[in-house]
Amino acid sequence: METKAMTLRLPADKAAELEAVARADSKSVSDTVREAIDLLIEDRRKDKAFRDRLRQMIEDDRAILDRLAG
Numbered sequence: 096m097e098t099k100a101m102t103l104r105l106p107a108d109k110a111a112e113l114e115a116v117a118r119a120d121s122k123s124v125s126d127t128v129r130e131a132i133d134l135l136i137e138d139r140r141k142d143k144a145f146r147d148r149l150r151q152m153i154e155d156d157r158a159i160l161d162r163l164a165g
Contacts, residue, residue, distance in 0.1 A: 103128065113127065113128070
């Protein structure tokens, strides 16, 4: 699996809370963030309104690309 480095900027209090959660779970901060992202994506995939918004975005983008390809 290809990985991509990202920088996450958080307010100091949120960073401290995240670090505490990671330590309490005996995980790295990176693993904790990846787990949270996985859960968020899973949650969104189950959300019909979110999926509807994605479909609308795809339609809108397709129309723009079709116009540009003219």
